[in-house]
Amino acid sequence: MPAAERGFPATAVPDEAIAEAVVVPAPMTAQPAVGAWLRFLGSEMRLMLSRRRNQAGLGVLAAIPIVMAIAVKIANPNDRGQGETFLSKIVGNGFFVALAALIVEIGLFLPLAIAMLSGDAVAGEAQIGTLRNLLVAPVARTRLLATKYVSLVIGSFIGVVVVAVAGLVAGGALFGLHPVATLSGTTLPLPTALLRLLVVVLYVTAFLAALSALGLFVSTLTEQPLGATVAVAIISTTMWILDSIPQLGWLHPWLLVDKQVALADVLRDPIYWPTMRLGLLTDLAYIVVFLLAAWARFSDKDVSG
Amino acid sequence: MTTALATAGLTKRFGAQTAVDGVDLDVPAGAVYGFLGPNGSGKTTTIRMALGLVRPTAGTVTLLGRPMPGDLREVLPRVGALVEGPAFHPYLSGRANLQRLDAADRFADERTSKQRIDAALDRVGLLHAGGKRYRAYSLGMRQRLGIAAALLVPREMLVLDEPTNGLDPQGTREVRQLIASLGHEGVTILVSSHLLAEVEQICTHLGVMRTGQLVAQGRADELRASRRASVRLSTPDVAAAAGVAQRLGLTDVTTSDDGLTAALGDVASEHVVAALVGAGVAVRELVVNRARLEDLFIELTGEGFDAGR
Numbered sequence: 001m002p003a004a005e006r007g008f009p010a011t012a013v014p015d016e017a018i019a020e021a022v023v024v025p026a027p028m029t030a031q032p033a034v035g036a037w038l039r040f041l042g043s044e045m046r047l048m049l050s051r052r053r054n055q056a057g058l059g060v061l062a063a064i065p066i067v068m069a070i071a072v073k074i075a076n077p078n079d080r081g082q083g084e085t086f087l088s089k090i091v092g093n094g095f096f097v098a099l100a101a102l103i104v105e106i107g108l109f110l111p112l113a114i115a116m117l118s119g120d121a122v123a124g125e126a127q128i129g130t131l132r133n134l135l136v137a138p139v140a141r142t143r144l145l146a147t148k149y150v151s152l153v154i155g156s157f158i159g160v161v162v163v164a165v166a167g168l169v170a171g172g173a174l175f176g177l178h179p180v181a182t183l184s185g186t187t188l189p190l191p192t193a194l195l196r197l198l199v200v201v202l203y204v205t206a207f208l209a210a211l212s213a214l215g216l217f218v219s220t221l222t223e224q225p226l227g228a229t230v231a232v233a234i235i236s237t238t239m240w241i242l243d244s245i246p247q248l249g250w251l252h253p254w255l256l257v258d259k260q261v262a263l264a265d266v267l268r269d270p271i272y273w274p275t276m277r278l279g280l281l282t283d284l285a286y287i288v289v290f291l292l293a294a295w296a297r298f299s300d301k302d303v304s305g
Numbered sequence: 306m307t308t309a310l311a312t313a314g315l316t317k318r319f320g321a322q323t324a325v326d327g328v329d330l331d332v333p334a335g336a337v338y339g340f341l342g343p344n345g346s347g348k349t350t351t352i353r354m355a356l357g358l359v360r361p362t363a364g365t366v367t368l369l370g371r372p373m374p375g376d377l378r379e380v381l382p383r384v385g386a387l388v389e390g391p392a393f394h395p396y397l398s399g400r401a402n403l404q405r406l407d408a409a410d411r412f413a414d415e416r417t418s419k420q421r422i423d424a425a426l427d428r429v430g431l432l433h434a435g436g437k438r439y440r441a442y443s444l445g446m447r448q449r450l451g452i453a454a455a456l457l458v459p460r461e462m463l464v465l466d467e468p469t470n471g472l473d474p475q476g477t478r479e480v481r482q483l484i485a486s487l488g489h490e491g492v493t494i495l496v497s498s499h500l501l502a503e504v505e506q507i508c509t510h511l512g513v514m515r516t517g518q519l520v521a522q523g524r525a526d527e528l529r530a531s532r533r534a535s536v537r538l539s540t541p542d543v544a545a546a547a548g549v550a551q552r553l554g555l556t557d558v559t560t561s562d563d564g565l566t567a568a569l570g571d572v573a574s575e576h577v578v579a580a581l582v583g584a585g586v587a588v589r590e591l592v593v594n595r596a597r598l599e600d601l602f603i604e605l606t607g608e609g610f611d612a613g614r
Contacts (some may be wrong), residue, residue, distance in 0.1 A: 036411040043408035051396065129392025133454060136356050136388060137410045138381035144409075302359040304350075 037147070040139070044151040048117065049158075057113050058162050064109060065101030065167035069094070073174045086264075093178045094171025095193055099267075101167040102160070102204055106260055110159055111236035114208050117155050118215025119229035121148045122298065126223040132303050141299050149216055149291065156208035160201050168197075184269040196271070200263045203276060207260050210283040211236060213290035214256075220298040253278075256286050308367070309334040309462050309493040310355060315364035317350050324350045326517040327364070332495055332510065337488040339504040339525070340497035342514030343606050348497045349389050351514070352466050355495075356386055369461060382412040385460035387468055391451030393439045399450050400426065400435035407457050425453040429483065445476040452483065462493040469503045481507050501602045511598075513605045520605045529598050536577060539564040539590035546586045553580055569593065 048054055072090045086100040122145075125131040134144060168177065180193035188196065215232045222228050239257045242248055252258045259279030265272040310332040317325040325347040332338045342348050353359040355366050357374035366373040371380045393402040403422045407413045413421070426432045429449035434442070442450065448468060455463055465484065469477045485507045488494050498504045505511075505525070512522040521528060536555070540546050543560050550558050553576065555567040569577075574593045581588050 031411055031414060033411070035415070039408045039415055040411070043405050047394065047397070047405060128394065129389070130394060132353075132358055132388050133392055133406060134409050135358055136381060136384070136386040137406050138377065139409045139411075140378055143411075300360055302353075304353065304359060 037143070040143075040147050041150060044147055045154060048120075048151060048155055051120075054117070054155075057116060058159065061105065061109055061113060061159055062162050062166035064105055065097050065163060066170040068101055068104070069097045069167075069170040069174045072097075089181075090171060090175060092175070093180060094173070094175035095168070095177050095180050095190070095197075097171030097175070098164045098167030098197060099200065099264075101163050102200060102263070103261065105163055106204060106207070106263075107240055108237065110156075110163070110204070110208060111211055112233055113159050114152070114156060114211045114215055115229045115232035115236065117152055118212055118219050118232055119225035119227075120219075121152060121216055122219040123222050123228040124219075124225035126303065127225055135303060142295065145216065145220075145291075145295060145298055149212065149294075152212035152216060153205070153209045156212060157201075157205045160204045160208065164197060164201050180267070182267050182269040183264070186269040188269070196266045199266050199271070203263050203266070203279070204260070206280055206283045207256070210256055210286035210290075213287045213294070217290040217294040217297065220294050220301065253282075256282060258282070307334045307370070308332065309336070309369060310338075310495060311367045312351070312355065313365045313367075315351060315354060315366060316362045317347075317354060317359060318362045323517055325354070325361075328514075328517075328519045329522075330355075330512060330519065331522060332493065332512075334493050335491060336510045337484065337494045337496065337508050338510045338512060339501075339508035340495055340512050340514070341501055341504070341602065341606075342497075342499065344499050346499075346514040346606070347517040348499075348514050349466055352386075352388060352464055352495070352497065356384070356388065356464065357381070358388065382410070382458075383461045384464060385455030385457070385462070386464040386466075387451040387455050388464070388466050390467060390470060391447040391454075393447070393450060395440040396438060398436050398438055399431060399442065399446075399453075402439055402450065403435075403454060403457060406454050410458070413458055421457055425456040428456055429453045430479070444471040445473065448472060448476070448480070452480070460492060463487060463495070465494065465496045467497055467499070469498060469500070477503055501599055505598055513602065515606045521601070525598070528601065534569040535566060535594045536569050536574060537564065537566045537590075537592045537594065538581070538588065540581075540587055541589075542586045545584060546581060549580050549584045549586060550577075553577060564589075 068087070069090065072087065086096045086103065089096045090100060122131065125134065135141065171177070177190055179190055180188045180196075182188060211232070214235065215228070218231050218235075219225075219228045236257070239255045243252055243255050243258050259275055259282060262275035262279055265276055308331060310330060312328055312330040315325055315328040315330070316323065328347070328351055330351070340348055340352075350359060354361045355368060355373065357377040360374070368380045369383055373380060393399070394405070397405070400422060403425065404418065407418050407422060408415075422435075423432065426435045429452050431446060431449055431453060434446060439447070439450070448471065452465065452468055455465065468484070469480050472480060481503070484494055484496055484504075488507065488509075496504055496508070508525050510523065511525050511528055513520050535557075538546055541563070543562070543565060546565055547558055547560050550565065550567050553572055554570065555572060555577075556570060557566075557568040559566050574591070578588065578591060581591075
């Protein structure tokens with residue numbers, strides 16, 4: 001260590017006398033509430049986005065639609081245009097790369113990203129000890145949870161947007177972007193179709209926001225971020241598996257993932273809302289229940305890590 | 306003198322184990338309070354309860370005149386703390402870590418943030434290393450960054466848990482000087498350590514923990530005075546020497562084959578020597594054991610690896 005970094009400014013070593021109790025002006029002037037909160041949220045987002053692992057995660061999310069587009073492009077021409085999946089429509093319109101990628105990633109990659117971020121949120125800070133620093137800084141516990149949750153939702157939105165944009169770029173480059181044929185047989189001009197894609201993005205974000213609430217709760221249960229991440233990934237994957245077993249039909253309405261594939265309804269003309277509305281209600285129910293659970297757990301948890 | 310931190314019957318049980326057992330801390334405002342005890346004696350748990358991180362099983366905490374954790378939001382902005390060693394994000398720079406804590410504090414003014422962070426880094430001698438990643442910091446630099454975090458805004462009280470842990474002697478001296486100068490500015494400081502020698506010289510008050518209990522507390526000079534000085538004499542004329550000792554009013558006289566020991570009390574040691582020589586006692590060696598706080602500390606906390614539990 002260089003000498004310049006070592007030395008404290010010289011101070012006199014005190015005598016035995018007790019220092020007079022001087023009244024130090026206390027910094028008790030609270031900053032404007034909204035501005036101060038936005039500052040904290042900004043710091044939280046910078047922390048999330050500056051982390052290399054998260055940047056690599058975004059790269060993986062973006063890579064999937066690119067891989068899909070390239071795979072379809074180099075596939076055997078005889079296989080093209082068969083079946084009724086979005087994947088089969090990619091050849092005619094790069095727009096469908098974005099949709100197909102979202103449907104593929106909603107099952108594993110996007111939930112996995114949320115699992116990672118929510119593991120960091122509370123358990124990660126507890127593990128390295130920064131949680132106690134924040135709490136004595138001080139940050140009120142409810143404020144901390146709220147900020148963590150909002151940052152998870154913003155992180156979800158960023159993840160979904162990255163997939164959609166990467167899909168549009170890759171699809172547009174390889175197949176071009178054209179007016180979109182709906183499932184109802186009509187054709188949407190491209191700008192309208194892009195607006196519909198934005199609706200899909202928000203719908204998927206709402207799903208991830210619900211999963212984030214669950215993840216935040218799990219994160220308050222442990223000081224092992226990896227444990228929280230694995231738990232959230234297992235819960236999410238299990239729900240997808242249960243949802244694919246027809247014999248468990250009675251359970252399906254209770255599963256968070258059950259209505260998510262309904263995002264395809266956006267491509268009906270007009271948009272078919274009922275299933276998505278149910279999906280959003282399910283999201284909302286999960287958000288309320290698990291945020292309350294997280295708050296109940298965290299508000300008087302002993303922070304000894 | 307008012308009280309900065311007071312606890313009454315503070316107790317914390319983890320399952321069957323009692324980590325803190327009925328502690329009545331009394332930290333006067335303006336004091337530099339040395340909170341001593343072996344590792345595992347309950348110091349950190351007590352500090353965690355004082356700061357509202359851990360909920361007491363029983364007892365109360367009054368910090369800067371307000372009940373904790375009830376008035377935590379009003380009290381904590383006035384207290385800077387380093388709890389159980391430094392903890393920061395390894396992949397952020399020292400400066401970025403401080404920026405994060407400053408952003409989290411809703412009482413900190415964003416406009417003065419850079420200036421205050423620079424001042425805090427400068428105060429602990431890390432200004433030039435502020436841009437380095439925390440991961441690359443040495444243990445000493447990490448400790449100092451932890452102290453800097455507590456100094457981001459002016460505080461009425463600082464709670465520094467083992468701030469000299471892991472530092473080399475030079476680093477320890479620097480931290481001690483920093484604490485002393487903060488104490489002179491009128492900040493009340495609670496500094497914990499498992500090594501008496503590291504903090505003794507700067508503390509105005511001391512509290513000693515052992516296995517979860519506060520076994521001694523008070524002004525440092527009074528604790529020092531509570532240890533009476535004793536005298537040990539080496540002589541062939543044990544019987545004559547014992548007579549002189551009795552005549553001088555020394556107490557606790559114990560004789561052996563080649564000398565005696567006695568409590569000195571208020572008698573000056575030069576009088577003892579003069580009286581012995583005057584009585585013709587052959588003095589081979591006379592040693593006065595002055596009150597040493599370290600002896601008291603060891604007496605209170607025990608020695609060896611089992612000291613904690």
